Amino acid sequence: MIRFSSITKAFDARTVLEGVSLDVQSGRITALIGPNGSGKTTLIKVLLGLARPDGGTVSIDGVVTDPDGAYRRHVGYMPQAARFPEHLRVREVFDLVTAMRGAPPRDEELIEAFGLPREWERPVGTLSGGTKQKVNAAIAFLYAPDILVLDEPTAGLDPVAAGILRERMRREQAAGRLVIVTSHVIAELEELAQDIAFLIDGRLEFTGSVADLLARMGAPHVEPAIAQLLKQARAAHALAESPRGADGVPEVA
């Protein structure tokens, strides 16, 4: 289990995370959602040791993490868009990751499932966005991490590849791993995740199971439930209006 305890973070004078306390369970997929700018990426960066909180701690299985600590070897991270050196061939990207880890890969299933050996000799800069995402995903799973953090993992993937990735996530969950996923596609998260953590303006407005969220909001699906929660929270905190899409639905995730 990952426990975020009273995490606060400010950039300059702007508070981005305001005392976020959240337990994320192993053996479950947790969807981290919230409007743009609500602090999701910052919270993930705190977990990854890429941002230092101003206050609070992160503990994994009861042990408080040291931002430079070895725990990071147990975390697989798929960023929204990986930036690989464009001139490197796909093979060389994997060689680089393997050299940095100093150990042979433990899980090459996605490399095969995504047909990456066919792209092996191509420079990364010539790959389509979807193929880069496949490389990105395969790297996140490469060392069979206990914790997987996937930021918009299926964005840009074709439906077949997205299905392969969702199936892998479910298998990791079934094997007892902890999976955190963000996505703009709420219907996809509803299908995948058992738990939801909903951030609004750096505050955690809901944490619990999908079933709890639906029951609390009396909604049939996650999308209307979080739209309603967002409306209530904004009214309660008298916050500025969030960006809205053309259909008037608050933009989430």
Ligand code: ADP
């Ligand atoms: P989300 O992932 O939910 O869209 P972020 O965590 O990326 O939100 O950002 C939360 C807020 O923090 C935003 O207002 C963003 O502009 C700000 N922010 C994020 N990173 C930095 C940074 N390195 N320096 C200054 N402000 C930042």
